[in-house]
Amino acid sequence: MSEPTGLRAGIRWGRVIGGGLMIELALAVIAVPFFASGQAGAVAMVIVPATLVVAALGGAWAARGTAEPLLNGTLAGVAAFAIYVAVALAGMLAAPGQADLATALSPAYLGSHLCKLLGGALGGWWVGRGRG
Numbered sequence: 001m002s003e004p005t006g007l008r009a010g011i012r013w014g015r016v017i018g019g020g021l022m023i024e025l026a027l028a029v030i031a032v033p034f035f036a037s038g039q040a041g042a043v044a045m046v047i048v049p050a051t052l053v054v055a056a057l058g059g060a061w062a063a064r065g066t067a068e069p070l071l072n073g074t075l076a077g078v079a080a081f082a083i084y085v086a087v088a089l090a091g092m093l094a095a096p097g098q099a100d101l102a103t104a105l106s107p108a109y110l111g112s113h114l115c116k117l118l119g120g121a122l123g124g125w126w127v128g129r130g131r132g
Contacts, residue, residue, distance in 0.1 A: 007067040016072055019062030020079025023116060024087075026054045027080075044108035051112040055080065055119025056126070063124035069131075073124020077116040084113070 030050050034043045058080065059073030066072045092099040103109065 006065070008065060009067045011068070011075060012062070012066050012072055015062040015064070015066070016075040017079050019058040019073075019076030019120070020081075020083050022061065023051075023055050023058040023076065023080035023120075024083045026058070027051060027112075030054075044106070048108055048111045048115055051115040052119045052122075055116045056123040059120030059123025060127050061123070062120070063127040069128035070121060070124040073127065074117060074121040076123070077118070077120025080116045080120070081113050084116075 027047065027050065031043050031047060034040060034046065055077050059076045062076035063069035063073040088104060
């Protein structure tokens with residue numbers, strides 16, 4: 001089967017990493033006001049659905065212009081998860097006495113990470129669907 005004209009084959013790493021960064025930055029913009037206002041408990045209710053939507057948008061952006069949109073979108077979700085892990089590890093190393101693994105391993109955060117992968121894949125699928 002031939003590729004549509006103008007699509008780049010393979011993984012577009014710049015878009016994948018850029019999509020992951022956009023996902024994480026958008027989620028930080030959503031979560032920070034809750035923590036700043038002392039309503040950290042409300043983050044658990046908001047962050048999981050927000051992650052799915054934000055990751056789908058980031059995955060769709062990463063998938064544009066590629067012959068393999070599902071792969072590129074999913075990898076944007078993986079990149080977002082990797083960026084989160086890197087930032088969390090840096091925070092634990094910078095302030096080891098304040099590390100709170102209970103929050104990082106809570107069902108809301110684990111669900112959010114799963115939504116990064118699913119949302120990125122959904123965004124890639126959506127971009128690919130439009131070409132059929």
